[in-house]
Amino acid sequence: MKRVILGLYSLLSVTIIVNGFGEISQNVWGSFGMSMLTLIFMTLPFLIEKRFKLEFPREFLSVLLLFFYASMFLGTANHFYTRFWWWDKMLHGFSGLIFANLGFLIAMFLQNREKIGSALNRILVALFAFCFSVAAGAVWEIYEYTMDEIFGFLYQGVGIHDTMTDIIADALGALIFALFLFFQGQGKIKMISEGEEKTTHDYGQ
Numbered sequence: 001m002k003r004v005i006l007g008l009y010s011l012l013s014v015t016i017i018v019n020g021f022g023e024i025s026q027n028v029w030g031s032f033g034m035s036m037l038t039l040i041f042m043t044l045p046f047l048i049e050k051r052f053k054l055e056f057p058r059e060f061l062s063v064l065l066l067f068f069y070a071s072m073f074l075g076t077a078n079h080f081y082t083r084f085w086w087w088d089k090m091l092h093g094f095s096g097l098i099f100a101n102l103g104f105l106i107a108m109f110l111q112n113r114e115k116i117g118s119a120l121n122r123i124l125v126a127l128f129a130f131c132f133s134v135a136a137g138a139v140w141e142i143y144e145y146t147m148d149e150i151f152g153f154l155y156q157g158v159g160i161h162d163t164m165t166d167i168i169a170d171a172l173g174a175l176i177f178a179l180f181l182f183f184q185g186q187g188k189i190k191m192i193s194e195g196e197e198k199t200t201h202d203y204g205q
Contacts, residue, residue, distance in 0.1 A: 005058050005065075009046075012069050013039060019078075034077040041068045060101055067091070067098055092166045095140070096133050096173020103132030104181060122182050130171075130178040137170030 016035050023032040042065055049055055056064075071091050074080045080087045107128045141163050 002058065005061055008062055008065055009042060012042065012065060012073075016069075016073055019073075023077075031077040035073055038068055038072040038077065041072060056105075060098075060105070063094075063098060067094060071095075088162075089165065089169050092137065092169035093173045096137065096170040096175075097177050098173075099133035099136040099170075100129040100174040100177035102136075103129035104177070106132065126178040126181040129181060130174045133174030133177070134167070134171050137167055137174075140170075141166060 016039055020032055020035045023029070023035060045056055045061055045064060070080075075087055075091065104125060107125045145163075
């Protein structure tokens with residue numbers, strides 16, 4: 001699986017770099033800057049793993065890479081947000097799932113990866129994952145507003161309507177993941193593991 005992740009990262013990076021040369025030749029510096037920023041964001045998870053001796057679940061990492069690529073490179077640098085009206089809503093829905101998953105990883109890490117099988121613990125973890133995701137969505141809306149005001153972008157489209165539908169999409173994605181956490185019953189979910197050790201951690205047992 002690790003080779004698959006590295007292969008995906010390499011493939012996406014190559015397309016970004018090749019596209020970057022075209023942006024330079026056309027003097028499209030705004031798109032070029034966003035493309036390079038996409039590369040930085042895609043590299044950050046690997047740097048975090050190395051710096052803190054952690055290992056993100058490979059499935060989560062692959063989805064995160066694709067999200068950065070779709071939102072920053074395709075969405076902003078290549079204007080998919082304006083070409084396809086549904087692109088922004090789709091990504092907000094997926095971001096709700098992704099950030100809720102990240103909230104779950106943080107909750108498990110803070111609990112020192114102990115079993116959280118009791119009903120109360122499942123509720124608390126699911127609630128934390130949901131709230132973390134919705135808060136992340138709100139921060140993203142602040143980012144969009146800031147970019148619109150400072151650089152004249154049109155991230156927020158028609159204003160409050162676009163903002164509210166984005167937050168609703170975030171909340172729905174977060175709710176789906178939170179409900180999955182609570183109702184999954186007996187099973188195992190892959191968690192952050194330290195060093196080279198690959199583990200799974202009990203949830204719902």
